[in-house]
Amino acid sequence: MTGQITPAPDHATALPRTGRIGMLLQRSEAARGYSLLTPTLLIMTIGILVPFGILVTMSFWTQAGFGFDTALTTANYEKAAERPIYGALLTRSLKMSAMATIATVLLSYPMAYFVAFHVHRNKMMWIVLITLPFWTSYLLRVFAWKVVLGYEGVINSFLMTLGLIEAPLEFLLYSQSAVVITLAHAWAAFAILPMYVSLEKIDRSLLEAATDLGDGPMARFLRITLPLSMPGVISASLLIFIPTTGDYITPALLGGPDGAMIGNLIQKQFGAINDWPMGAALSIILMLSIGAIALGFMAATNFVRKRIS
Amino acid sequence: MTQNDAFISIRNVNKFFGKFQAIADVSIDIQHGEFFSLLGSSGCGKTTLLRMLAGFESPTSGEIYIDGQPMSDVPPHHRPVNMVFQSYAIFPHLNVRDNIAYGLRKQKLARAKRYEMVDEMLELIKLPDYGDRKANELSGGQRQRIALARSLILRPKVLLLDEPLGALDKQLREQMQLELRALQKTVGITFVFVTHDQEEALTLSDRIAVMAQGRDLQVDTPTRLYENPVNRDVASFIGTMNFFDGTVSAINDGIAKVDAVGLGEVRAGNVPSGLRPGQSVCLAVRPEKLTVSENAPEAGSNARGLLENAAYLGERSHYYVRVDGVSQPVAVSAQNRQRADGKAEDKRPVWLSWDENAFVVLEDG
Incomplete structure (x- = not known):
């Protein structure tokens, strides 16, 4: 019987057994999905949902001396609506953050465009270089801007040496423009990266096709490159607008009295003023405003995109 | 010999990419209204030559004349040629109608007139009622036709086609070959067609240039190429x-x-x-x-x-x-x-x- 293959006895062919959990994981895709999601879900629940619940609840309390009056009331929200200072600060924050967002996107787009279209070697190195400012602490960067923008800072002394101005420009530091400039610089990488990704994804033959169909460089940019990179521009805008509205370090250090933002006020509620329920209420109001604006922005861009296409 | 009666005249064109010579002293004349194919295996320089006609590459030396005009200093968006890309390059953010009307923008036509022309084109490529479709709702064959319509609507003097049937399955491919040939007869535009498929080239073309290693080995009619090849390379490449x-x-x-x-x-x-x-x-x-x-x-x-x-x-x-x-x-x-x-x-x-x-x-x- 040489050369003939005989089936092995039964006990030898037994496949390795999996446990009950292993079987479940193998059979059900949902079970696999949830088990993979578990760590994130846990962190999300403990780290975000629970504190958020506390914040919402607290916003309906009131401060009583050093403790809380836990009777539920909308007093904080009424106060926020009545006193003009809150509304004014909120509007100013949204305005400054919008300015910073626009400035950042406008300044970052050419950079993203350059890396996506004109860098052919060492792209990775360019990406790393873009994130370089993040290798130092945020505070250090803010102080660096203080040095640049200050009364006797780099810009003022340079202009005075040249004789272009006689006294230091006061609007540079401790003003809204100082905050906008610093924010634009600080958040540049967050704008460049998503815009770079969406520019990089554009099929080069589409650009050639547009040229072939008679578009010069400018028309081609407006009709093909810009619309196709809009997803990147939108995510960059949201990525910057949302966190900068609530920022309080930058306005605290560079804003001066004119440049204070809602974040500073919220921080004071939890600190010097010691009115946590009011701080919580302001935080919720800020969150809702940002949410509304972000949704409105997305709806608007969606609408525009449908119109131009 | 700068000008002759040829519609497209490629004169002693060389192209180097660094040290690599993609095109080696190619001279080809293409007549008006001809269906002309550039045939060769991949890397033979046929696509480079086509891209030079379109203006996306410029010859290292030599000159290309289209309708008697030297093309060296004419940028691609001013050339009287249009191209159908291998990937079709349908604009994903535009619907079919706006894709086809894309090149009309410059002609400053009224919207109604533009759409009328688009509808005519859709009729020609046998896709009426497709105007409002999104680019991602199209099959390969439909994309190919729309890419064709987008170029033809501009009435170019020359239509360049870069392996436009390469991505289609066999049956659709054969159907499109017939349609393409019929279309070329209808519109009477000079077609320059790049392919590596000898059967396709033989079926479609009036004349074929067989290329290898950046050179044109033989430029002739399909019958003569098949029956009277000049050398072993041409003979063994075709059939x-x-x-x-x-x-x-x-x-x-x-x-x-x-x-x-x-x-x-x-x-x-x-x-x-x-x-x-x-x-x-x-x-x-x-x-x-x-x-x-x-x-x-x-x-x-x-x-x-x-x-x-x-x-x-x-x-x-x-x-x-x-x-x-x-x-x-x-x-x-x-x-x-x-x-x-x-x-x-x-x-x-x-x-x-x-x-x-x-x-x-x-x-x-």
Whole structure:
């Protein structure tokens, strides 16, 4: 019987057994999905949902001396609506953050465009270089801007040496423009990266096709490159607008009295003023405003995109 | 020779990418209204040449004239040519109508007039009512037609096509070939078509340039390319070809008598002008020009061989016959006019025979 293959006895062919959990994981895709999601879900629940619940609840309390009056009331929200200072600060924050967002996107787009279209070697190195400012602490960067923008800072002394101005420009530091400039610089990488990704994804033959169909460089940019990179521009805008509205370090250090933002006020509620329920209420109001604006922005861009296409 | 009556004139064009020479001294003339194909395997320079016509690459030296105008200083968006890209390059953010109307923007037409032209184009490519479709709702064949319509609507002097049928499946491809040919006849625009598929090139073209390693080996009609290839590269690129070595014994009236190894005396056409008796040459014959038989043919030229291998393909059979002194088995293709008895595969001695004008002489021995 040489050369003939005989089936092995039964006990030898037994496949390795999996446990009950292993079987479940193998059979059900949902079970696999949830088990993979578990760590994130846990962190999300403990780290975000629970504190958020506390914040919402607290916003309906009131401060009583050093403790809380836990009777539920909308007093904080009424106060926020009545006193003009809150509304004014909120509007100013949204305005400054919008300015910073626009400035950042406008300044970052050419950079993203350059890396996506004109860098052919060492792209990775360019990406790393873009994130370089993040290798130092945020505070250090803010102080660096203080040095640049200050009364006797780099810009003022340079202009005075040249004789272009006689006294230091006061609007540079401790003003809204100082905050906008610093924010634009600080958040540049967050704008460049998503815009770079969406520019990089554009099929080069589409650009050639547009040229072939008679578009010069400018028309081609407006009709093909810009619309196709809009997803990147939108995510960059949201990525910057949302966190900068609530920022309080930058306005605290560079804003001066004119440049204070809602974040500073919220921080004071939890600190010097010691009115946590009011701080919580302001935080919720800020969150809702940002949410509304972000949704409105997305709806608007969606609408525009449908119109131009 | 800067200008002649050719519609597109490619004059001594060279193209280097760094040290790599993609195009080596190519000169081709293309007539008005011609369906002209650039045929070659990948990397032969055919796409580079097409991109130079479109203006996406510029020649390192040499000049391209279109309709008498030198093209060196004309940027791609001002050239009177349009291109259908291999990937079709349909703009994903626009619907079909706006894709087709894309190039009309410059002509400052009223919206209604633009859409009227688009509808005409949609009619022409047999996709009416597709105007509002999104680019991602289209099949490969539809994308291909829309890319075609997008270029044709601008009435270019020349339409460049970069393997536009490459991504389609076989059936659709054959259908599109017929449609493309019919369309070209309808619109009367000069087509320059790049392909690596010889069958496609033979079906579609008025004339074909066979390219290899950046050179144009032969520019000719499909029939002449197939029947009278100038050299071994062209002969073996298009279809199957049997090659034999031989020595010329006599030449008269454009027919060479050649003493061929393994075949004896053979008469061959397509004689190059410089050929003299006594020279050694390469002979070539197509498989379908040979006949294989078990009994000695009564008349005509013939040779003996041993049937080594046979493949039954239904409508026809391929036989491979070993002939003494010839290194490769000789391929023979025959129509199965009688019903096959299944014995064709058996190894046995056979006779090869051929008609008077079956063989051709190739330029490079």
